[in-house]
Amino acid sequence: MSELAIVSSSPHAHSGSSVQRIMLDVIIALVPAMAAATYAFGWDAIRLISACVLACVASEGVSRKWMGRDLGVEDLSAVITGILLAFNLPPSLPTWMAVVGSVFAIVICKQLFGGIGYNPFNPALAGRVMLLISFPVFMTTWSTWGIPAPLAVDAITTATPLGLVKTAIATTGELPFTFNGATALQLFVGNQNGCIGEVSAAALLLGGLYMLVRRCISWHIPVAYLGTVTLFSAILWLHHPQQNLNPGFHLLAGGLMLGAIFMATDMVTSPVTKRGMLVFGAGCGLLTMLVRKWGGYPEGVSFAILLMNAVTPLINRATRPRVFGAVKKKKA
Template sequence: MSTKFLTVSPSPHVHQEQSVKELMYGVVIAMVPALLFSIYNFGIEAIYVTSLAVISCLIFEFTIAKYLLQREPDVWNGSAIITGILLAFNVPSSLPWYIIVIGSLVAIGIGKMSFGGLGNNPFNPALVGRVFLLISFPVEMTSWPVPGNGFMEIDGASGATILGSLKEGLGNGESMETLMVSAPSYSELFWGFQGGSLGEISAFALLLGLVYMLYKKIITWHIPVAMISSIFVFSGLLWLIDPTQHADPLFHVLTGGVMLGAIFMATDYVTSPMTTKGMLVFGVGIGLITVLIRAFGSYPEGVSFAILIMNAFVPLIDKYIKPHRFGAKGFLS
């Protein structure tokens, strides 16, 4: 008698009407407002960085799948395109071409394909690439071109992000009140007239993407709301305790990579929890770690590190926070 074995694919094992390809390209569409705004602010360099990152990710995924993993490549399912766009969103528009290519190789080769490809990677590939570049090329990764207007040329104009300026100022003994005088207004932070990575500067453009993905049911509200609200609460507590050393909570929410991370990176299907309760725990954990790094760490920003740290806890979250099994006691309660 022959024995037949079932091959079980990696989790998640959730089915819906939309295919993987439709979901991926839905995310790409949701990123278009932020991409357009980055082009408006940084000009042709934004197009160059994004195009190079996407093309590099596609080439590396095709090559690794075909010649190293010995399987038919599926580079047009949208996942490599998302990785390329997100990697571009997390770097300065002035980044040299070879660093972008290295980041793409690390994101796809180490962050994704080394674990078996789509559906197997425990960490967000774009963030793996971004953190690698930040550690390997700290000067280039922290040289932020000053945003212009449309395709204005700003040769040699660069400066620190507002979070970097606050961290440096506080380290030099200046008070938060003094430093906030020269900080952008909340309106400027919301619309995106500030320095930073390509895709993180406009909260408005990112929120448009969030609304689209919620409308299309590509993601749920749990992770973005849990992450943003926890950052607001934890930074607000520090601000109430000592406003001379800590910025107010709204400032923390509108600066750095909070919106980009909460909407597009923490919500990655493969590297986030399965259950709604797990998503809430995941989002709160990211928020807490982000605030701790910003307030007490050496880096002015903590979103990337926080998401990667919580990615590592996803298996535990899925193990201990799960719905009742069908037919188990309390299933209908």
């Protein structure tokens, strides 16, 4: 033998999965939502997505080199962070702000914690919340620019649907519109105002389905998340239908679908046990609804997920599976 044989510890077989492949699958799953965003917001969507992706990848590469890490950007995780951050921005946001958010997400929230695998918080969400707190006006200005004319006629515009509801309840004490089949369809296909990635629940669900099939996510977090939101909003709605919209609205409006399918399921920042995932998803749902109903912001998905990220290690610890054989030992 001219070449030396490879010797390693068992196992000598591998499923063939890789971090890069998982990331690539997530990117593929994001394509329908990117298409919907581009359809709804046109140039602004392309502008923000490319700005965020480029800024994320560049800052990942530079900071890794600077911190002397041997990993490059080829694991594609920075691309996902970029896309997801862009998805969480309003279409009219200036490019430079998107870049600032991207650099913050990658350098502060990811690389300073040790890089891929070590960040406690979802970098894209942390970037978004930083922007939201730093530039509240820009981050909550919803232009109707770019919404294609045929859909714009009946589009729920000028503010996000959740914003409309919140303002109306606060000022008049009444709901601004009724939620019926027509509005549901509007929200479902992507005819609403909001951040560029959250417009179309249908596109997001399609991506989620792909990730489920490719085993990038398991059903536990999205189902627990959406289920809790449904339950919570159903209780409110049944209790007081004049003040609360029905669960259908809560499911389809705002960033819930994006959050439940793509953000809360981020592997690094969510629990590893199945039971933990259920707890995590339920916690996200509860916090989201608390913010939506009683919080200062109309939407609470980002805050809910970030808060749950913080308790992920705790959830992992609390939901540690019972070791096989951890039973009372019969005397032998």
